[in-house]
Amino acid sequence: MCGIAGIIYRNGSQHPIGNEMTLMLQSMKHRGPDSTGYALYGTPENGNLVMRYKLADANTPRDFEFEERLRRHRSVVESRLERLGARIDEVDEETPYAFRVSFDFDGDLKLLADFVEDIPDAEVLSLGRSLEIVKDLGDAETVHEQYGLSEFTGTHAIGHVRMATESEVDIAGAHPYWAYPYSDVAVVHNGQLTNYFMWRRRLERAGRRFMSECDSEIIAVYLAEEMTNGATLEEAMDKSLDELDGVFTYIAVTKDELGVAKDELAAKPLVLYETDDLVALASEEIAIRAIVDHEIDTYDPYEREVLVWKR
Amino acid sequence: MTQITYDARGLAEPFAEIPKISEIDGETARFDAKELTTRAINLELRWLLYEQGVKEVEIANPGSKHSLGVGILTRCRIRFAGSLGYFGCGLIDGPEVHITGRVGWSACENMMSGVVVVEGNAGSLTAAALRGGDVVVKGRVGARSGIDQKGGTIIVGGSAGSMTGFMMQRGRIIICGDVGPGLGDSMYDGTIYVAGKVKSLGIDCVPGEWTDGDTELIERKFGIYGLGDPPEFQKFVCGKVLYNYDLLEPAERKLVI
Numbered sequence: 001m002c003g004i005a006g007i008i009y010r011n012g013s014q015h016p017i018g019n020e021m022t023l024m025l026q027s028m029k030h031r032g033p034d035s036t037g038y039a040l041y042g043t044p045e046n047g048n049l050v051m052r053y054k055l056a057d058a059n060t061p062r063d064f065e066f067e068e069r070l071r072r073h074r075s076v077v078e079s080r081l082e083r084l085g086a087r088i089d090e091v092d093e094e095t096p097y098a099f100r101v102s103f104d105f106d107g108d109l110k111l112l113a114d115f116v117e118d119i120p121d122a123e124v125l126s127l128g129r130s131l132e133i134v135k136d137l138g139d140a141e142t143v144h145e146q147y148g149l150s151e152f153t154g155t156h157a158i159g160h161v162r163m164a165t166e167s168e169v170d171i172a173g174a175h176p177y178w179a180y181p182y183s184d185v186a187v188v189h190n191g192q193l194t195n196y197f198m199w200r201r202r203l204e205r206a207g208r209r210f211m212s213e214c215d216s217e218i219i220a221v222y223l224a225e226e227m228t229n230g231a232t233l234e235e236a237m238d239k240s241l242d243e244l245d246g247v248f249t250y251i252a253v254t255k256d257e258l259g260v261a262k263d264e265l266a267a268k269p270l271v272l273y274e275t276d277d278l279v280a281l282a283s284e285e286i287a288i289r290a291i292v293d294h295e296i297d298t299y300d301p302y303e304r305e306v307l308v309w310k311r
Numbered sequence: 312m313t314q315i316t317y318d319a320r321g322l323a324e325p326f327a328e329i330p331k332i333s334e335i336d337g338e339t340a341r342f343d344a345k346e347l348t349t350r351a352i353n354l355e356l357r358w359l360l361y362e363q364g365v366k367e368v369e370i371a372n373p374g375s376k377h378s379l380g381v382g383i384l385t386r387c388r389i390r391f392a393g394s395l396g397y398f399g400c401g402l403i404d405g406p407e408v409h410i411t412g413r414v415g416w417s418a419c420e421n422m423m424s425g426v427v428v429v430e431g432n433a434g435s436l437t438a439a440a441l442r443g444g445d446v447v448v449k450g451r452v453g454a455r456s457g458i459d460q461k462g463g464t465i466i467v468g469g470s471a472g473s474m475t476g477f478m479m480q481r482g483r484i485i486i487c488g489d490v491g492p493g494l495g496d497s498m499y500d501g502t503i504y505v506a507g508k509v510k511s512l513g514i515d516c517v518p519g520e521w522t523d524g525d526t527e528l529i530e531r532k533f534g535i536y537g538l539g540d541p542p543e544f545q546k547f548v549c550g551k552v553l554y555n556y557d558l559l560e561p562a563e564r565k566l567v568i
Binding site for chain 2: 264265266267269271284285286289295296297298299300302303
């Protein structure tokens with residue numbers, strides 16, 4: 001089933017989006033208890049790049065060398081960043097296996113991500129100047145607590161609660177997906193894509209990498225490919241309605257925009273609340289009401305609709 | 312506040328008790344649902360209607376919770392002051408329900424009789440498998456509204472999404488706004504009226520011939536629900552080319568044979 005949610009403050013003002021997205025996602029826990037994920041757009045210190053990466057999963061079997069291996073791989077990640085010319089400002093150990101690195105870097109982001117992911121078990125969850133993806137197993141309150149999201153302020157965010165149907169219950173299968181290697185783009189999706197393997201083969205031949213067996217990852221990589229070729233977010237999303245088969249509602253975000261697309265059958269739910277200052281959308285209205293404490297007027301977008309808002 | 316726990320293996324609140332918090336005044340009652348779970352709200356509602364002899368209930372702050380007001384099988388009046396989530400007022404037989412906000416997906420599913428009036432919008436699958444009664448949505452409705460409709464009347468003040476009236480078998484759908492693609496796809500019978508633009512007709516849905524009966528029906532329904540003067544409608548019916556389908560019910564077919 002899965003549940004998706006998004007919020008964007010249209011006037012660009014900063015809000016406690018970590019807390020707000022947690023309230024939205026927790027209210028939809030019944031749609032997916034397996035994992036919870038956030039793509040949060042804040043303002044990193046000094047205009048730095050922020051990379052979120054993981055070296056293992058919460059349910060990775062712990063052998064005798066597990067901790068030592070994590071320490072060693074983490075050290076290799078940092079040394080590789082420095083070898084590429086990145087000036088590391090700060091490294092946070094969010095969990096024993098997930099890290100946040102803030103650094104200054106002007107080079108090729110694809111090369112940087114590939115160099116990091118070349119390390120065994122390493123996966124770059126997000127890379128950007130405002131995007132930070134946090135995802136892990138469990139419900140929203142668990143992940144919120146684990147990653148200390150109550151301090152996170154920003155302008156927009158998307159989130160996802162997952163009921164695993166197509167692939168493993170692990171962080172790689174959790175949403176949101178970062179649109180590798182396009183910085184600051186992320187996607188959450190509710191539905192199934194029926195031409196997944198065709199697109200996966202096509203995009204792999206074009207040099208894109210996939211970290212999961214989850215069909216939803218295609219959308220992020222597809223949009224990244226289109227935007228790399230010059231399309232705007234809205235143009236890429238419009239095109240996806242013709243090129244992606246299946247039933248889907250997905251939300252995509254860039255550093256300035258948040259968009260939603262629905263397939264031609266409108267088979268997956270989405271409720272939309274729109275004011276001059278705030279746009280909030282979710283699979284269920286209770287998620288919007290979790291952050292808006294008064295009577296609201298909402299509606300469901302129709303089939304083949306692509307809607308994009310700027311902050 | 313009661314903690315909601317979700318568990319796919321069974322009832323979320325197997326030991327929930329009737330809150331008994333309503334203000335009861337003769338045959339009318341009122342309670343605030345803000346701090347109550349879905350199950351507690353429904354228990355309170357059923358307690359009022361079936362055990363306290365209440366005929367008219369107002370429920371404040373339903374908060375878009377799912378599955379509220381389902382399975383009410385008695386004549387009564389229920390007013391939800393706010394919005395409902397998914398599956399609101401499903402499987403009802405008899406009540407007159409007024410919802411001041413909106414409803415989510417699958418409102419009034421399998422409704423047998425009664426009236427549901429929604430002041431706001433409604434999600435997809437509104438009045439799916441409706442058997443009887445009237446469902447009036449003053450705003451817009453989502454996709455596949457009236458799917459598998461077997462009777463009754465759906466009135467939509469705004470527009471409707473794709474596949475409206477999909478596999479419709481009986482009854483009427485009246486849409487004052489535009490409608491999406493695939494209108495009445497694979498319909499077996501029934502009538503659909505559309506005042507706005509139709510994006511496309513589904514298989515077996517064809518324009519129908521307007522009769523005085525159509526005018527009378529629409530004017531009567533608009534009058535009952537205070538919807539003003541009806542706009543001009545186009546009428547759509549089943550083209551009846553579906554495989555092995557005719558107008559006869561099984562019992563009628565036996566008589567003919």
